[in-house]
Amino acid sequence: MNLKLRQESVEDYLAVNQLIKAAFAKIEFSDQTEHHLVTRLRKSEAFVPELSLVAIANNQVVGHILLSKIKIKSEHQIFDSLALAPVSVLPDFQNKGIGGELIEAAHVKAKELGFQSVILIGHADYYPRFGYELTEKYQINFPFEVPSENGMVKLLTEHALDGVSGEVVYPKEFA
């Protein structure tokens, strides 16, 4: 399989939305509206075009990842961060490492752009292999109930979260 990763373009939007729908179609915890979230985020201030990546195999879009801007807010300070949501791979192409490649590539690009950390709510077994740690270790909280094993953060630089704590503030498009 010849896999290529690149920034998503406007021409990819339709294929990406279809792929997200297909990826989440049979996922129990999903409400199957993730493609709507991506559509809203693309039009929002939280959108960073360089952090919407697609994976292409055989001239077909088979994977997608989106990292969007969020804040971590403490009583006295506001810190910039990113939310990973969602990452999707077409069912026929899952378990071939594509999701992992998208996650790693998004981390590299986010670091290049000067971001320090990435926060997500996700599968406890999957994300730690990419360096994700529990948010509770850093006193980072969510504005709603999240099982502690599912709230995770990736430090893109060694001291990314020195002095950082507080509550994650999602852009309104997440609601």
Ligand SMILES: CC(C)(COP(=O)(O)OP(=O)(O)OC[C@H]1O[C@@H](n2cnc3c(N)ncnc32)[C@H](O)[C@@H]1OP(=O)(O)O)[C@@H](O)C(=O)NCCC(=O)NCCS
């Ligand atoms: C999650 C997803 C993006 C992973 O992409 P992928 O290309 O299949 O994953 P990779 O090939 O990089 O990694 C495969 C590993 O992920 C694990 N994995 C895949 N989907 C998983 C899930 N829903 N829960 C837990 N682990 C999962 C596999 O068991 C495998 O683990 P192993 O290496 O220990 O055997 C993809 O399976 C997908 O699109 N799933 C449906 C949508 C979804 O749940 N997205 C994540 C929530 S935002």
